Amino acid sequence: MAGRLRAPTGRYAGRSAEERQAERRRRFLDAALGLFGDAPGFRAGTVAALSEAAGLSTRQFYEEFRTLEDVLAVLHLQVNDWAERAVRSALADAEGLPLAERAAVLFRAYAANVTADPRRIRITFVEIVGVSPRLEEQRLARRARWVELICAEARAAVARGEAAPRDYRIAATAFIGSVNGLLHDWSAGWVDATLDEVTDELVRQLLGILRPRDWTP
Template sequence: MGGRLRAPTGRYGGRSAAERQAERRRRFLDAALRLFGDTPGYRGSTVAALSQAAGLSTRQFYEEFRTLEDVLAALHLEVNGWAEQAVLDALATAEDLPLAERATALFRAYAQGVTCDPRRIRITFVEIIGVSPRLEEQRLARRARWVDLIRAEADAAVARGEAAPRDYRLAATAFIGSVNGLLHDWTAGWVDATLDEVVDELVRLLLGMLQPQGWCPRTP
């Protein structure tokens, strides 16, 4: 397929071409969340099956996307975007809280954002793996955003005297790996714990990283 087909222009049924295109794209992404995030999964899906699940034609698919991989890429970014926005909203309301309470708010928002629908976990941690170099680059880029967020929180805690001064690059990367692994295993039923217990454990890990044994917080 050399490129996407040209979508119709002009108003129809009181909606603009852009509005109709946005609705079609939304229907394809919603259908992809159902198929890729459950059964049969991304690798077991076809353009025809996705189009049928969306209630649209394959012609309409090619007006919006070139390949199924494009759909998976868009869905992966969207799922991560939902979780990131939930975290940013939580941090905005927890700005003046002590470190432990702020960290709890951060991880509760993230955990609830990615575990509220098991299909989001599968898109984020399972279906995206090993698809192509392009999607691997995208996955690592999104993970880097989470690492940067943790580093920024760590540096802010250092500035407030709540954390030990150090370079947190490696620690933040290792920590994000722990977060992703624990939430994936919890969602898969391999961890016998409540979500609150998972969040509490993540907070303990973060505080152990930021406040090592023998270090004393700086008095404000």
């Protein structure tokens, strides 16, 4: 498919073309969360199956997207945006709290958001991996955004005298790998623990990075 088909313009049934287009995209993305976020996943998906699940036609699909990969790309960013908004909102509410409490707020907000729907975990930790060079670039760019969020929190903690001064980029990248792996395994039932126990462990790991034993506040 060389490009998307042109969507109809003008008002219909009291709604503008933009409103109808937004609804179609939402229905396709909602359906994709169900199809890609559960077995057998994105790689077994088809345009016909997604269109049927959305209650729309394949022609309407091509009015909104070029390929299924485009749908997965949008969905991956959407899931991450939901989680980031939850974290930033929680951090704003935690302004002024000591580092340990602030870290707990951060990870409880993140974990609660991504685990609220197991399909979100599959989209962002499993289905996006290795699809194409384009999506790998997007995945790594989105991970870099999370790295920078953690580094920004670390720099603020250093400025307050609550954390050891150092470059945290490598440590933050490694830590995010632990976060993703542990939450995925917990969601899959491979970790016998409550979500609070998982979150507490992640907080302890982060505090260990920020406050090494050989550092004195």
